[in-house]
Amino acid sequence: MKETAIPDEVRLALMRKLAQNPNVSQRELAAELGVSLGKVNYCLKALVKVGWVKAGNFARSSNKAGYAYLLTPKGITEKAELTTRFIERKQQQYDSLKKEIEELKAEAKQ
Template identity: 40%
Template sequence: MNTKADREEQRMLELLEAVGKQSNVSQRRLASNMGIALGLANSYLKRCIRKGFIKISEAPANRYLYYLTPKGFTEKSRLTALYLSTSFAFYRRAGDSCVNVFNKCEERGWQRILLCGMSDLAEIATLRAQEQDVHIVGILDPHTERRRFAGVSVWRSLQQADAYDGCVLTELNSPLLSYEQLLKEVDKERILIPDILRLE
């Protein structure tokens, strides 16, 4: 799903896209845009230069200009195609996983479902729920300030949430930890886990 290799390729793509858009981008700006530490951004930049994807030239005032080479444009295209292919594959797998879990909800007579974790999976779940006989009452996520996501309410605690019949875990970043936290407040029988999370 979101392996180390996937993250590496995604960061390389982000770097190549940023340099392709703006040649005078600073390493600090690159790091900020990519959401990584400055040293890590520098490491990725050096790797791209070593592989011949980016050319560097010095500019006035101790600044550097970065340019994509023809090889860099080719790599950016390859990574973009790979990212789109992986994204669509994830969307299909996640959608099927949500349908399976919603079928279980229907078997149990659950109509009002609370999603636990604001993520791409939660967004896919809200879309696929429209095809099923279930209603997403909202999303529980203690780590966000957002009040709405994917067209539904977001709550930071169960006490704020609307009434629900059962919970579906949709946290992607740390699903096991979120599940363990949820178990402290909700009976195990009221929680379903999509198989794409691979916790069961």
């Protein structure tokens, strides 16, 4: 069941980046993911709302607008499920492409 309107691939990419670096800025996330700052902000708010990410201010940061984005236990579980679905989808695409390439090679030989 999808609890957010965020596409799986965007959600997975965002959650992977947060797991690697919880202190990453929204601007950095936007640049790394190739999406707008507004989309990153929307996605983060949605992930916080469903309880997959917890946002908190840095305790001793000079940049008081800075946040740390931590995956919650529920978020870690969701990330694992997203990863599994992503791998399955990519495996199906790979198998389909492999079959198509084999067919094209066979046609080219004729």
